[in-house]
Structures are given as C-alpha cells and as structure tokens.
Amino acid sequence: MLSKVSNLGLPICALLDEIRAHLADEQNLVLEAPTGAGKTTVVPIALLEEPWLHDRKIIMLQPRRIAAKNAALRMAALINEQIGQTVGYRMRLDTKISAATRLEVVTEGILLRMLQDDPSLSDVGLLIFDEFHERSLDADLGLTLALNARSTFEQDPPLRIMLMSATLGTDELDAFLQTKAIRSEGKLFAVDVHYLGSGKPRERIADRVARAIQNAFMKHPDSSILVFLPGQGEIRQVATQLEVPDRVAIRPLYGDLSLSQQQQAIAPSPQGELKLVLATNIAETSLTIDGVDVVIDSGLERKPQFDPSTGMSRLATVKISQASSVQRKGRAGRLRPGTCYRLWSESEQQQRTTQDEPEIQNADLSSLVLQLFAFGVYHSNELGWLTPPPAGSYEQAQDLLLKLCALERSGSALSLTAHGNAMARISAHPRLAHMLLMGQSAGASESAAHLAAVLSDRDPISQESADMRTSLEYLSGEVPCPSVFRSWQKRTMDLAKQFLRQMPRDTPARLPRPSQNQLTGFLLASAYPDRIARLRHSGGYQLANGRSCEFDKPNALGKSKWLAVAEVGGMAGRRGDMIRSAAPLDPALFETLLAEQVTDSTVVDWDSKTGRFIAERRTSVGALSLSKERLSDVSDEARTEKLIALTREADLSNLPWSDKAVEFRNKVRLMSRLETGWPSLESTELKTTLESWLAPYLLTIKNLSELKKLDLLSALQSLLSWEQQQKLSSELPERFEVPSGSKVKINYSEDPPTLPVKLQEMFGSAESPSVAGGRVHLLVHLLSPAGRPLQVTQDLPSFWSNSYDAVKKEMRGRYPKHPWPDDPTSATPTRFTKHRSKR
Numbered sequence: 001m002l003s004k005v006s007n008l009g010l011p012i013c014a015l016l017d018e019i020r021a022h023l024a025d026e027q028n029l030v031l032e033a034p035t036g037a038g039k040t041t042v043v044p045i046a047l048l049e050e051p052w053l054h055d056r057k058i059i060m061l062q063p064r065r066i067a068a069k070n071a072a073l074r075m076a077a078l079i080n081e082q083i084g085q086t087v088g089y090r091m092r093l094d095t096k097i098s099a100a101t102r103l104e105v106v107t108e109g110i111l112l113r114m115l116q117d118d119p120s121l122s123d124v125g126l127l128i129f130d131e132f133h134e135r136s137l138d139a140d141l142g143l144t145l146a147l148n149a150r151s152t153f154e155q156d157p158p159l160r161i162m163l164m165s166a167t168l169g170t171d172e173l174d175a176f177l178q179t180k181a182i183r184s185e186g187k188l189f190a191v192d193v194h195y196l197g198s199g200k201p202r203e204r205i206a207d208r209v210a211r212a213i214q215n216a217f218m219k220h221p222d223s224s225i226l227v228f229l230p231g232q233g234e235i236r237q238v239a240t241q242l243e244v245p246d247r248v249a250i251r252p253l254y255g256d257l258s259l260s261q262q263q264q265a266i267a268p269s270p271q272g273e274l275k276l277v278l279a280t281n282i283a284e285t286s287l288t289i290d291g292v293d294v295v296i297d298s299g300l301e302r303k304p305q306f307d308p309s310t311g312m313s314r315l316a317t318v319k320i321s322q323a324s325s326v327q328r329k330g331r332a333g334r335l336r337p338g339t340c341y342r343l344w345s346e347s348e349q350q351q352r353t354t355q356d357e358p359e360i361q362n363a364d365l366s367s368l369v370l371q372l373f374a375f376g377v378y379h380s381n382e383l384g385w386l387t388p389p390p391a392g393s394y395e396q397a398q399d400l401l402l403k404l405c406a407l408e409r410s411g412s413a414l415s416l417t418a419h420g421n422a423m424a425r426i427s428a429h430p431r432l433a434h435m436l437l438m439g440q441s442a443g444a445s446e447s448a449a450h451l452a453a454v455l456s457d458r459d460p461i462s463q464e465s466a467d468m469r470t471s472l473e474y475l476s477g478e479v480p481c482p483s484v485f486r487s488w489q490k491r492t493m494d495l496a497k498q499f500l501r502q503m504p505r506d507t508p509a510r511l512p513r514p515s516q517n518q519l520t521g522f523l524l525a526s527a528y529p530d531r532i533a534r535l536r537h538s539g540g541y542q543l544a545n546g547r548s549c550e551f552d553k554p555n556a557l558g559k560s561k562w563l564a565v566a567e568v569g570g571m572a573g574r575r576g577d578m579i580r581s582a583a584p585l586d587p588a589l590f591e592t593l594l595a596e597q598v599t600d601s602t603v604v605d606w607d608s609k610t611g612r613f614i615a616e617r618r619t620s621v622g623a624l625s626l627s628k629e630r631l632s633d634v635s636d637e638a639r640t641e642k643l644i645a646l647t648r649e650a651d652l653s654n655l656p657w658s659d660k661a662v663e664f665r666n667k668v669r670l671m672s673r674l675e676t677g678w679p680s681l682e683s684t685e686l687k688t689t690l691e692s693w694l695a696p697y698l699l700t701i702k703n704l705s706e707l708k709k710l711d712l713l714s715a716l717q718s719l720l721s722w723e724q725q726q727k728l729s730s731e732l733p734e735r736f737e738v739p740s741g742s743k744v745k746i747n748y749s750e751d752p753p754t755l756p757v758k759l760q761e762m763f764g765s766a767e768s769p770s771v772a773g774g775r776v777h778l779l780v781h782l783l784s785p786a787g788r789p790l791q792v793t794q795d796l797p798s799f800w801s802n803s804y805d806a807v808k809k810e811m812r813g814r815y816p817k818h819p820w821p822d823d824p825t826s827a828t829p830t831r832f833t834k835h836r837s838k839r
Contacts, residue, residue, distance in 0.1 A: 004079050005045045010038030011184050016046045018182055023126075024052060027150070028177040029162045033184035035330030036288075039164050040130055041074045044103055047126060048086070052157040056125030058103045059114070061142065063134050064255065064282055065091045065107055066262045071130075072096070072105040092427065093494050094259065108138035112371055113427060115145050119375065120153035126160045132173075133165040133323055135358035135387070141368050144383050145375065166330065167323035167355070176386050189333040191295075195346045205230065205298050205343075206237035212296050212341055213242060213276065220339065221245075224275040224291035226283060226331050230317045231302040232256065232458070235278045244276055253279035256458045258487055265289065281320070284327045293338035297328045299348075306364045306393060313364050314569060321353045358387040365389055365397040366430045370406055373416040374424035403529055404434040405596070426502045428452055435527035436503055442593065443509035444519055445500060450475045451523050453496040455566060460488055462581040466555055468566055469520050469583055511593055514586075521585035522593055524564035529597050531565040532585060534624050541579070543568075544622025549577040560584040590621060597621055604634055604642040612703050613639050640698045643707075644690045652683055654707060661713045666748040667732045668720070674775055679719045693719050731772045739765045739829035746771070746778065752794065756781040759790055759807070760819055763827040768796040785815045785833075800824050 006013050012033055022029055033039040044058050062068035072089035079086060088097035091107040106114075115121065127146050129139055143161070150159045163173060174181055199208045209227060216225055229235050235252050244250065251265035265277045268290040277289055281301045301320050304313045320328070325342065332338030342349070360368075368389065372380065380389050398414060401407045406420030416424075423433035432452040439448020454461075454471045461471040473479040474489060475496070481489045514522045525532050533541035533549060540550035541563060549568050551558050562585040568577040590598050600619050607614045615631040615638055647654055665681045672678035679685075686693075697715045701707060717725060732753075735743040740761035747754040755769055755778040762782065769778045782791045782799070790807050793799045804824055812820040821827035 002046045002049060005042045008038065008042060008078075010042055011036075012038040012042050015182060015184050016043070019043060020047065020050060022182060023047070023050065023160050023162075026179055027158050027160055028179040029160070030168065030173045030177060030179060030181040031162060031164045031184075032166070032168050032181055033164070034166045034188050035327065036188050036334045037166075037184045039184070040071050041078060043162075043164070044126075044128060045075055045078060045087075048102060050125075052160065053125035054157065055102075056123050057101070058126045058128065059111070059124050060103070060105050060128040060130055061108050061111055061139065062105055063108055063131055063136050063139065065094070066259060066266070066282065067131070068105045068107050069094070069259060070266065075103065075105075093491070093498065108136060108142060109427060111142040112138065112145075115142070115149065116371075116374065116425070119149055120155065121146065121149050121159055122153070122155065124159060125157075126162065128162045128164060130164045132163040133167050133327075133356065135356055135360070137359040137363050137365075137368060140358060140360050140386060141371065144385055145371075148377075148383050167326055173386070176384075188330055189335070189337045191329050191333040191338045191340050193329060193340045193342060195342050195344065195349070197343075197345050198348065199343065204237070205300060206234045206241070208343055209234070209296060209298055210238050210241050212343065213238070213244075216294055216296060216339075216341060217244065217248070220294050222274070223294045223339075224269065224277070224289075225294045225296060226277045226279060226289055226292045227296045227298075228279060228281065228283065228301075228328050229298050230300040231280060231315070234298075235280070238278055242276075245274070247272060248274045248276050251275050251277045253277050253283055255280065255282050258491060261487075281324070283331065284324060288334050289331065290335075292334075293332050293336050295328060295332040295338065295340040297325065297340060297342050299325065299342060299344045304364075305362050319352055321356045322349065323355045325349065325352070360385075360387050360389050363393070365393045366400045369394060369397040370401060370420065370424050370430050373401075373407065373414075374421060378414060401430060403597075404430055406430060406434065422504050425504075426499065428456060428499065431527040432456065435523050436499055438511075438526040439523055440503055440507055441509055442511040442522070443513040444523070445503060446496075447472065447476075447519055448523055449496040449499040449503075450492070451520065452499050453492045455527070456495060457492070459581065460485060462567070466551065466579060466581050467557055467583060468524065468581050472520060514589065514593060517584075518586045518589060518593075520583040521562075521564045522589055524566050524583050525585055525589070525594055525597070528564065528566060530622060531568065532597070532621055532624065533563040533565050533579075533582070535561045535563075541565075542624060543577075544624050546623040547577055549579050552578045555579075557582055557584065562587050587626075590626065594621075598626065602631065602635075602638055604638045606642065606646065606704065613642060636699050639702070640695050643698050643701065643704075644695060646704070647694065648687050648690060652686060654704070656708050656710055656712050658713065661716060663734070663748050664713055664716055667728055668716075670732065670748065670751075670753070670776065671724075671728060671772070674772060678724065681716065681719070733771065736769055736771070736778065738762060738769070740831050741829075742831055750779065752776055752779050754779045754781055756783060758783045758785060758787070758831070760785070761829050761831055762796065763819075763821065763824050763829040765796055765829070766825055768794055784811060785818045797825075 006016055019029065019031065031039060031043065044060050047058060062071060068089050068091055072087050073083055076083045076085070076087040081087065084096040084098050085100050087103045088101040089105040090097060090110050097104060129143060132139060146159065146161060196212060209229060213225065213227060229238065232254050235254060239250050239252065242250065249269065253262055253265040265279070266289050269275050275291055277283065277292065283289065299320055300317055302315050302317050305316045306313045329340040332340050377383060380394055398407060401420065402409065405417060406423050407414045408417050419437060422437055423430055426433040426436060428436065432455055436448045436452050439445055450472055451468065459471055461474065474481040474485065475492060530543065530545040532544040536542055540548055542548055543565065549565065557563060563582045564585040565579055565582040567580040569580055598619060598621055600617065602615055603618050604613055604615050613634045615634040617629045617631055619626040668678060668681050672680060694715055697710060701710065720728065732748070735745050736755055737743050738757050738761045742761055744755055744757050747756070753771065753776065757780065759782040769780060770776055771778065777794045779792060779794050780796060781789055782793065784790050790811065791799060791803060808820045817833040819827065819830065
C-alpha cells in the first residue's frame with residue numbers, strides 16, 4: 001500500500017518515513033500538516049502494512065459525515081479498489097464495510113459505540129483523530145476513553161493514537177501525549193486576502209455577503225466561489241436575493257442536507273458551468289470543493305452553547321477563531337492560486353481567539369456523563385483529560401440523568417440503573433433515549449422512534465407548524481407528506497428504524513398506553529420534563545424550569561393550558577424564550593404515566609405581615625404548582641430549614657454578631673493561618689456548613705425577631721474541639737499585661753492584632769509584645785498621655801533606639817507632668833504622672 005501513495009507528489013509523502021519510524025517506536029503522534037498536504041488520504045494508507053498493526057484495523061475519525069465519506073472514497077480510488085473492500089466507512093444511516101475492510105473512516109459518535117462493544121478496542125491497531133483542532137465533545141471523550149483503554153487492557157503491541165490537523169496548536173497536545181509533533185510545510189497555493197471591514201451597523205450579514213458575492217463575480221468571472229455563512233437561515237436569505245450569471249449553479253452545503261445533496265456541492269461542475277457554494281462551517285476542513293478559487297468568509301458560525309442556569313442549549317452566532325479563518329482561507333488555494341475576502345477588518349483578525357474553544361467547556365454534558373457511567377467511570381477525575389469537563393456542567397448533567405431515571409443515588413454515591421444502561425446503548429441524546437424506552441414501556445415504540453428521529457435532526461416542518469403532531473402525521477402516513485419534504489421523510493424514517501433496532505428486544509409494555517391525543521405530549525414530557533409548560537393568566541407560558549416562554553406569533557397551540565415543549569430559543573429584545581415546537585399535554589397524565597415527575601413538599605415561608613412562619617404542602621411539577629394546602633403548624637425541622645435558607649441568602653448578616661463573636665471569629669482565623677487543622681470561619685465556608693453548626697441552635701426560634709437572642713458565640717465555639725478552645729484561650733488571650741501591670745485589650749480585628757497602650761506603660765520593656773507563643777508580634781499603638789497615637793511599631797527595641805528621642809523632645813513640653821526619661825529601657829513603667837508615681 002505504501003508504494004501506491006508514496007509517489008503522489010503530495011507534501012506529506014516526504015514525511016512518510018519519519019511518520020512510520022516514529023510510530024514504530026512510540027505510541028502517540030501529533031501530525032500538523034496544512035490544507036492540501038495529503039495527510040487525510042495518504043497517511044492512513046501508507047501505514048496499512050506496518051508490522052505493529054498485527055493485522056488489526058486502522059480507524060480514522062472525521063467530525064462530519066460528508067468528510068468521512070469523501071475521504072474513504074478518495075482512499076479507495078488511490079488503491080484502485082471499490083469502497084467497502086480494504087477501505088470502508090461507517091456513519092449513521094450509511095455503512096460500507098466488509099470482512100476485508102482494514103481501514104475504516106467513521107464519524108466520531110461511532111467510536112463510542114465501538115468502545116461500548118469492545119472497551120479494549122482489541123481489533124484496532126491505530127486510532128486517528130483527523131481535524132482534531134475542532135475539539136468536539138465526542139472527539140475529546142473518545143480520546144480520553146481510548147487512552148484509558150490502552151492503559152487498562154494490555155495489548156502487544158499497544159494501540160497507537162494519532163491526532164491530525166492543519167491548525168492544532170501542538171504544544172499542549174505534545175505535553176498531554178508526551179510526544180513531539182511532526183509538521184509538514186504543505187502545498188497550499190498562494191491566497192490573496194482582502195479585508196472588507198465590519199460593514200454598516202445593524203446591517204444583515206446576508207445583505208453584506210450578497211453584495212460581496214456580486215462584486216466577486218465581477219472581479220472573478222471565471223471562478224467558482226465558496227461562501228461561509230453562519231447557518232441555514234442566512235444561506236436561504238442569500239440564495240433568494242442573488243442575481244447570478246446563467247452559467248452559475250447555486251449549491252447549498254450544510255449538515256442537515258442528505259449526503260447526495262451535499263455531494264452536489266462538492267462534485268465537479270459540468271463543462272462550462274460554475275458553482276456558488278453557500279456553506280456553513282461544514283466546508284472548513286477535509287473537503288476539496290472542485291473548481292473553487294475564491295472564498296468569501298462572513299467570519300461567523302453558529303454553535304450550540306449550554307446555559308447552566310437554564311439547563312438548555314441554544315444556538316449562538318459567534319465569531320470564528322483565527323485557526324478557523326486559516327482553514328477557510330485554505331479552501332481557495334487547494335488547486336490553484338486563489339482569493340479570500342473577509343468581511344471584517346485586519347485589526348479585528350488580530351483580536352480574535354487563536355484556537356476554537358473545546359466544546360467540552362461549553363456543552364451539555366449529559367451524554368458524556370451517561371457514557372462514563374456505562375464504562376464504569378463514576379467521577380470524571382478518574383480519567384486523564386486534555387480539557388477536564390467543568391464541575392458545574394458535570395453536576396448539572398448528573399442531575400438531569402437522575403430525573404431521567406438513568407442514575408440513582410445511594411447516600412452520596414451515584415450508580416447507573418438498568419434503565420440507564422439501556423439508554424446508553426441507544427445512539428441518541430439521553431433525553432431521547434429515555435423517551436424511546438418510555439414509549440416502548442407504554443406500547444408506543446414506533447411513535448417514540450418517529451418522534452426521536454424528528455428531534456435528532458433539524459425539523460423543516462417546525463418552521464411551518466410548531467405542533468409536533470404535524471411531523472408525526474407525515475411520518476405515520478396519516479396525512480400525505482408534501483413532496484418538498486419527501487427527502488426529509490425518507491431520512492427520518494430510516495433513522496427511526498435504526499432507533500427501533502437499538503431498543504431492547506422482547507420487553508413487554510409495563511405502562512398503560514396513552515390515548516392518541518395524549519401520546520405526543522406524554523413522549524415530549526418524558527424527554528423534556530423541565531420544559532413542561534403551563535399557560536399564565538397574563539399570557540405566555542411558564543416552564544417547569546422556572547423560565548417564561550411564548551409563541552412569537554399567534555398559534556393554535558397557544559390555546560392549550562398545558563404544553564410539552566420540545567424546542568425553545570431566545571430572540572433579540574425578548575426577556576423570555578420563544579417556543580419553536582411543542583404539543584398539547586393532558587394534565588391527567590400527572591396522575592398516571594407522568595406521576596414520577598410530580599413531587600410533594602412542605603414549603604415554609606416568612607409572612608412579614610404576621611411576623612411568623614407559615615407552611616404549605618405543595619404538589620408540583622418542577623416550578624409549576626399543581627395544588628397548595630395550608631398547614632396549621634410548622635415543624636421545627638421545616639422552620640429551621642427556612643431559617644438556614646434566609647441566613648444564607650442574607651450572607652450571615654441577619655445573625656447577632658456580638659463583639660465577642662466577632663473577636664472569636666478573628667482569633668480562629670489567625671490560628672488557622674498559623675497551624676493546620678483549624679476550621680475556616682470565612683463567610684463562604686460558614687454559609688456552606690450552616691446545617692451542621694448553626695441548625696442545632698435554631699430549633700427553639702419561632703420567628704425572625706428571636707434570632708437576636710441566638711447565642712452565636714456558642715454556635716461558633718462548637719466548631720472547635722475542647723483542646724482547640726483551650727489553646728485558643730491560652731495562646732490568643734483577650735488581654736495583654738504590659739510592664740505597668742495594666743491588662744490591655746488586644747484588637748484582633750486587625751492583621752496583625754493591635755495593642756493600644758500609653759507609651760509610659762511600656763518603659764522597661766526590651767522586647768516587643770507577642771502572642772501565640774511568640775509567633776505573632778502585636779502591632780503596638782504607642783499613645784500620648786491624652787490617648788492620641790504617637791507611634792505604631794512591631795519592633796519596640798528599635799523604637800526606643802531610633803525614634804523615642806524625637807518623640808520625647810516633642811511631647812515633654814506638652815505633657816510636663818508625665819515622665820520622659822532619657823533611657824526608657826531602664827525606667828519604671830507607670831500609668832500615672834510624675835507626682836502620683838513618686839507617691
């Protein structure tokens with residue numbers, strides 16, 4: 001195989017020997033090679049005959065289906081074979097492999113399925129992550145699990161792992177994989193870059209792009225043009241307002257198109273025809289679009305961003321990174337010199353982030369967490385991560401999986417349920433996997449599969465009708481599907497069949513089947529319990545997660561008192577969310593099929609009018625109250641819980657902080673800096689642990705006014721052991737006996753603690769006052785006979801030697817009745833004037 005690709009004249013060919021030698025000795029490799037170098041199609045073929053493979057497969061991951069299929073087709077052509085022989089591919093709804101296949105190109109989600117089937121990847125000798133710079137969630141998880149598999153399961157020779165891209169930023173990867181990157185210079189033709197500036201304020205990006213396209217065709221009449229736009233909406237807007245020459249074919253290119261439609265944008269144009277490809281970021285990498293030598297880049301892309309405050313992901317339009325702009329520019333120089341027009345300024349380019357942010361930092365992690373539990377990993381810190389998952393998003397994902405019955409809690413530990421294990425075997429988001437299993441339990445597997453397939457991809461029907469039942473009617477055949485949606489119908493039905501094949505077999509229905517009118521609402525409420533919505537009296541809806549939402553225009557669904565909402569999204573200028581798709585929900589289901597989502601709780605509130613606590617028993621679905629019942633009495637536990645919540649909300653300011661309590665807190669703070677083992681009494685820690693130290697002292701408090709009687713000092717002292725309390729008292733005394741015999745109060749609110757004392761009372765002292773066994777020198781505030789500050793010092797001997805004479809000269813005339821000896825270190829300390837001292 002090496003001989004078939006080593007003489008192709010591509011830049012990567014010059015590095016093949018170095019790559020082979022590196023992988024012969026090391027397990028990891030980072031390969032950075034510019035666009036057009038040939039890394040995607042040449043390197044995997046060149047390694048097929050390496051001895052360390054031991055007849056095992058090479059698996060190469062691609063982030064997109066079209067790139068995976070094209071890469072496989074190109075490699076099969078290079079070795080003069082049909083696809084599915086030595087080289088094959090696997091992706092959702094499309095697979096071409098055979099028993100003879102030794103090199104598979106797969107989409108990233110397929111790797112996770114492979115790891116589930118064989119956690120050791122025993123039949124894989126080399127795992128290649130192509131275009132790793134995109135840092136998708138599946139790629140990061142796949143890399144982490146592959147490294148864990150290699151360290152857990154001993155294989156000889158061990159699994160090799162290679163990361164490839166044109167713009168990796170390899171220092172971090174080199175350190176993580178403990179290897180040194182190999183870099184290729186590439187074969188990118190020169191591309192002239194023109195910055196067109198930021199445009200007019202509030203001008204639609206589609207209008208700016210359309211104008212740039214018209215100008216580009218005038219300057220480059222014989223060129224095909226590739227345009228990068230944020231999303232499908234902008235692609236449609238540009239396509240409808242363009243006037244292009246007759247010989248120019250407009251070809252859209254985005255993820256939701258079928259592979260055959262995507263292929264039309266990539267394939268060579270007929271003789272004499274030019275192409276205008278309107279694409280999302282799907283065209284950034286691993287694709288050569290025939291004939292293109294002009295790129296127009298909007299500089300924008302649309303990405304899902306997870307909002308932990310709502311538990312929902314939203315599509316946001318964001319600026320691309322410098323790395324992405326380099327990738328996009330490179331599309332114009334794959335086959336010949338080209339031109340790139342950027343719709344921003346050169347100074348803006350320098351201000352953009354260098355690399356794409358890893359998706360794991362800003363994504364819904366419920367799929368990741370479910371997969372980890374399925375692999376027996378119960379804490380993310382059990383694995384080594386290039387970028388660890390954020391703790392807050394990880395915990396929120398666990399909370400969702402608990403609601404979906406995928407996890408169960410035993411004490412503080414979480415474990416995977418049998419239901420969760422079945423969810424993990426289904427190639428769908430955990431919400432949809434749960435919905436599929438609930439549908440199966442209610443004897444509605446086919447309807448659940450249809451709905452899951454609709455929700456897995458962008459639903460074109462929802463742009464015309466927000467009622468999810470319309471899409472299901474087209475799929476079931478109950479209503480004839482319009483011809484414009486036939487390709488969507490076929491693709492969606494194929495995906496639904498795949499879901500049905502993945503569901504557990506021979507599982508009897510254990511739940512009563514909902515009526516036809518209830519079915520869609522039940523299924524959606526199962527998948528999105530936080531998006532159950534109730535009509536408000538003032539209009540619009542409130543969701544179970546507490547947020548508000550509404551339809552952006554009059555809709556027949558808006559008359560329903562209850563909805564199960566599938567998709568919501570934000571709109572500029574609106575406070576709430578916009579309902580994009582939903583179905584009516586029968587509230588009677590809360591007593592039957594949705595009973596697990598109903599909670600009963602006792603809620604205690606403070607009634608400011610009566611000055612007392614009141615209690616209610618509430619039946620709720622999330623933030624939506626179904627019923628309320630006033631209780632005649634408030635239990636001590638419920639009242640204490642409310643007091644704790646009010647105290648936490650007030651940041652401890654509602655507690656009676658007496659001088660002694662404040663002093664105690666300051667003394668413990670000081671000891672905790674000197675020694676280990678002392679509790680922290682900082683506000684953050686005190687608020688976190690209120691239940692353990694404050695709650696026992698709140699049981700007798702009936703209203704907020706009684707908080708003033710709380711013995712806060714005793715509550716704080718309970719945080720210390722008896723030995724610590726004794727040590728605190730002895731080492732940090734309340735008062736310090738100065739040479740005159742006076743016992744002066746120490747001020748522990750300062751750092752270091754201060755000792756305010758009249759200067760004459762310190763005569764004869766050759767050492768600076770200290771506490772904590774001499775470890776803390778007090779800051780002495782030396783006062784005049786009238787109590788005014790004369791000097792502040794932690795070094796009393798130095799004061800006597802250097803500053804005392806100047807103080808004596810100034811003060812002796814002002815206070816002649818008080819002693820001002822020439823040698824203060826041998827003078828008798830006194831609290832009195834000369835006359836009283838002599839007596």
